[in-house]
Amino acid sequence: MGFDESFNNCVVINFDYPGVGDSTGKSTKSKHLVDAGMAQVQRLLDMGVPAENILLKGQSIGGGVATLTAAKFHQEGHRVHLYNQRSFSKLSTAAKQMLGGGRLGSIAASIIKATGWEIDSLKAWKKIPDAYKDFCFAVNDTVIPADKAGLAGALGKFDDKDRRLETAISYPKGKPPTPIKVGHNTNVYGSELSPTSQTVKNANGMLAIEMFDNVVKKALFTNHVEINLDDSQKIQVEHLIHSLNRKPSSPTSKLSFNTNQVMLEKVFGKNGSQVMKLLESIKQEGKITDKQLSVLENYCERAQKKVAKDPSVGSFLVNANELIKAIKIQQDPSLRRSQSVRQ
Numbered sequence: 001m002g003f004d005e006s007f008n009n010c011v012v013i014n015f016d017y018p019g020v021g022d023s024t025g026k027s028t029k030s031k032h033l034v035d036a037g038m039a040q041v042q043r044l045l046d047m048g049v050p051a052e053n054i055l056l057k058g059q060s061i062g063g064g065v066a067t068l069t070a071a072k073f074h075q076e077g078h079r080v081h082l083y084n085q086r087s088f089s090k091l092s093t094a095a096k097q098m099l100g101g102g103r104l105g106s107i108a109a110s111i112i113k114a115t116g117w118e119i120d121s122l123k124a125w126k127k128i129p130d131a132y133k134d135f136c137f138a139v140n141d142t143v144i145p146a147d148k149a150g151l152a153g154a155l156g157k158f159d160d161k162d163r164r165l166e167t168a169i170s171y172p173k174g175k176p177p178t179p180i181k182v183g184h185n186t187n188v189y190g191s192e193l194s195p196t197s198q199t200v201k202n203a204n205g206m207l208a209i210e211m212f213d214n215v216v217k218k219a220l221f222t223n224h225v226e227i228n229l230d231d232s233q234k235i236q237v238e239h240l241i242h243s244l245n246r247k248p249s250s251p252t253s254k255l256s257f258n259t260n261q262v263m264l265e266k267v268f269g270k271n272g273s274q275v276m277k278l279l280e281s282i283k284q285e286g287k288i289t290d291k292q293l294s295v296l297e298n299y300c301e302r303a304q305k306k307v308a309k310d311p312s313v314g315s316f317l318v319n320a321n322e323l324i325k326a327i328k329i330q331q332d333p334s335l336r337r338s339q340s341v342r343q
Contacts, residue, residue, distance in 0.1 A: 010055075010216065010220065013040060013044075015036065015040055017032070017033050017036050018032050018033075018036055023036075028116075029115065029116030029117055030064075030065075030068075030091070030116060030117050030118060030119045031116065033061075033065045033119075034065055034068045034069055034072070036065075037056070037065050037066065037068075037069035038069050038072060038073070041054060041056070041069065041073060041078075041080060045078065048277070051073065051078035051079050051080050051295075052079050052080075052081070052219075052220075052291060052295070053220055054080045054081065055080070055081040055082070055083060055215075055216060055219050055220060056069055056070050056080060056081065056082050056083070057082075057083040057085065057212075058083075058084065058085065058087065059085040059086050059087060060086060060087055060088075060143070060144065060184065061087070061091070061119070062087070063084040063085055063086065063087025063088075063121065063135075063151070064087050064088060064091060064119035064121045065119065066082060066083075066084065067082060067084050067087070067121045067124045067125055067128075067151075068119060068120075068121070068124045070082040070124070070128055070132070070133070071124035071125070071127040071128055072124075074127060074128050074129070074132070075127065076302075077295070077298050077299045077302050079129075079132055079294075079295055079298070080132070081132050081133070081215075081219035081220070082128060082132060082133040082134070083133075083134055083135065083136075083212065083215050084121070084125070084133070084134075084135040084136075084151055085135065085136055085188075086136065086137055086138050086141060086144065086146075086150075086165075086184055087121060087135075087137075087144065087150070087151055088119075088121060088144050088149050088150060088151060089120075089121055089122040089149060089150060089151050089153065089154035089155075090118065090119065090120050090121065090122065090149075091112055091117060091118055091119040091121075092108075092109035092110075092112045092113055092118055093109065093148075093149045094144045094149040095108045095109055095112055096108060096109040096149070097144070097145055097148050097149040098143065098144075098149075101148075121151055122151065122154045122155070125151065125155070132219070134163070134215045135151055135152065135157075135163055136163045136164075136165055136202070136208065136211060136212075137150050137151070137152040137158075137163060137164060137165065138165045138182045138183055138184060138186065139164055139165065139166050139182065139203075140181040140182055140183050141182075141183055141184045142183060142184065143183070143184035143185070144184060146158055152164075161202060161203035161204045162202060162203075162204060162206075162211075163202065163211075164202055164203045165182045165186075165188065165200055165201070165202055165208055166182060166201065166202060166203045167179070167182065167200070167201045167203075167205075168180045168181065168182045168186055168199060168200045168201070169199045171199075182200055186200060187200070188200045188208035188209065188212075225289060225290040225331070226287050226288070226289050227287060227288050227289070227290070227293070227327055227330060227331050228286065228287045229282070229286055229287055229288065229327070230330075233323060233326060233327065233330075234283070234286060236319065236322075236323045236326075237279060237282055237283050237323070238283060239319070240279055240316070240319065240320055240323070241276070241279050241280065241283060243316055243319075244272075244275070244276060244279075244316075268299060268302075268303055275296075275299050278292060278295065278296060278299075279296075288327060290331070293324065293327055293328070293331075296320070296324060297324050300317055300320050300321055300324065303317060304317060
């Protein structure tokens with residue numbers, strides 16, 4: 001963890017599950033592990049850390065917990081990133097394979113399901129957009145065989161050379177370098193510059209440490225396209241903020257809101273504070289990035305289901321979606337032509 005922090009210039013948070021290490025409480029089912037992960041992420045969100053600046057990384061059972069945690073936040077509109085490392089498709093499947101796949105393994109799998117310990121990583125994985133997730137696996141993993149119980153096998157990615165950890169060299173102190181198999185617990189952080197550790201590479205010869213470094217850079221440090229707002233769009237942003245704050249609209253605007261009914265939490269629920277921070281940031285900067293636009297659109301899509309129950313919510317979303325549409329057309333004028341053709 002400390003290496004991740006220094007190598008990637010990030011703040012790394014590690015925690016124990018309830019009842020493990022220094023953590024109090026108990027973990028009597030998988031939900032408690034996921035709840036612990038969600039509490040850590042929510043703490044960062046409450047501190048004002050943007051969801052897009054959070055990357056969840058987990059290995060083995062931690063990979064499963066991280067995947068379920070990330071999926072739950074994506075369902076709430078928080079676009080956190082995920083790196084699943086040497087983990088399973090389902091905990092029950094992994095347990096069955098660990099015990100040889102026979103009758104004993106089937107019993108173990110049934111117990112896991114019956115006692116609330118199932119972790120269905122594959123199902124959760126499918127709920128996360130591709131741009132926000134990545135994984136790696138070890139070809140010689142004997143704990144969680146990647147082809148039979150791993151996430152890679154379930155995704156049909158066992159032959160993916162970019163994510164397949166295949167070769168490794170150990171540097172024993174005072175001894176010549178020794179080739180070793182990459183397994184479930186092989187240290188993946190070594191490099192030729194660290195002669196007391198191990199170097200692990202994927203099938204294309206890239207160091208595992210560089211693989212993860214690329215994931216971090218892509219997730220957290222990629223430059224995004226900035227779109228400058230015109231005067232009418234700036235006014236629209238101000239009115240969206242005013243309506244959520246139940247403040248009167250500016251008399252210079254032609255937009256109309258029912259400011260007595262549309263409220264922040266009413267429209268976006270517990271995502272409200274994040275939406276307001278996003279809108280305030282856009283207002284202050286006078287511009288929006290393509291990623292911010294995508295996040296705002298996602299929030300509005302999730303709030304859309306409330307329209308049938310409350311017309312005032314629908315009024316807000318109509319105006320918000322008009323703004324999103326206008327910015328998209330500004331970013332890509334061809335969208336205006338395609339919409340004219342459909343009409």
